[in-house]
Amino acid sequence: MAKLPEIGYKISLTERAYEIIKDAIMTNVFKPGELLIEEKLAEQLAISRTPLRAALRRLAYEHLIEINSSRNATVVNISQKDVEEITIVREVLEPLAVKQLENNIKSNELKKLKNIFEIQKKAIAENNYTELIKKEYEFHVSISKFTHNKWLYEMVKDTNTIIQRYLILSGSLNKYKEVAIREHENIIHGIEEKNYSSAESSMKLHISNVSRRMLK
Known part of the structure; x- marks a missing residue:
C-alpha cells in the first residue's frame, strides 16, 4: 500500500x-x-x-x-458496464443542467466557466495531464453548481467522480484532448450566446463522445 x-x-x-x-x-x-x-x-x-x-x-x-x-x-473497480450505465444518467442530467442555466447563470459564473476552459487549453499546451483531468471534472460540476439546484449538483458530482477515475485509468482524455476541448468550447459558446438549446445538444453529444472514446 x-x-x-x-x-x-x-x-x-x-x-x-x-x-x-x-x-x-x-x-x-x-x-x-x-x-x-x-x-x-x-x-x-x-x-x-x-x-x-x-x-x-x-x-x-x-x-x-x-x-x-x-x-x-x-x-472499487470500474467496469465497462458501469461507464455505460453512468453515461445514460449523465446524458439526462447534464444537458438538463445546461438548460437550467437559462435566466439563471450569473455573469461572474460564466466568467468562471470560461476561466476553467482557458486553464484547460493551457494544460493541453503544457502537456499537463493532471491539471487537464482536474479541470475536466470542474467544468462539468461547475455547470451543475451554477444551476443553484443542490440535488442536481450532488448527482452530477457523484457521476463525474466515477467518470474522472475511468478517464485516468483509460488515458482517453489525454489521447483525445484536442477533440474534447473543442466540445467544451461549443458548450460555452452556446451558453454565452444564450442559445441554450444548442448548448444542451452540445453537452449531450460531448458526454456520448466521452463514453465512446473511453470504451474504445
Whole structure:
C-alpha cells in the first residue's frame, strides 16, 4: 500500500483523511482492487480510527471503496458496464443542467466557466495531464453548481467522480484532448450566446463522445 502524508491538527481530521485517500484513489496511487487496511491507514495518516472510519464511510457512499466486515476497504473497480450505465444518467442530467442555466447563470459564473476552459487549453499546451483531468471534472460540476439546484449538483458530482477515475485509468482524455476541448468550447459558446438549446445538444453529444472514446 502506498505511503500517505500525515494529516496534523489544523483542519477536520475526517475531512482531510477523506481528501487524501480520495486523491490517492482518483490518481491511481491506490489501484482498483487494492486492499486498504484501516490500521495501516490510521498509522500513516497519524490519526485515530474514529475520523478515519467516518472518511471511509463517505468514500464508500461515493462508490469509491467497499468496506468489508473487518472494516478494511477495497478500492472499487470500474467496469465497462458501469461507464455505460453512468453515461445514460449523465446524458439526462447534464444537458438538463445546461438548460437550467437559462435566466439563471450569473455573469461572474460564466466568467468562471470560461476561466476553467482557458486553464484547460493551457494544460493541453503544457502537456499537463493532471491539471487537464482536474479541470475536466470542474467544468462539468461547475455547470451543475451554477444551476443553484443542490440535488442536481450532488448527482452530477457523484457521476463525474466515477467518470474522472475511468478517464485516468483509460488515458482517453489525454489521447483525445484536442477533440474534447473543442466540445467544451461549443458548450460555452452556446451558453454565452444564450442559445441554450444548442448548448444542451452540445453537452449531450460531448458526454456520448466521452463514453465512446473511453470504451474504445
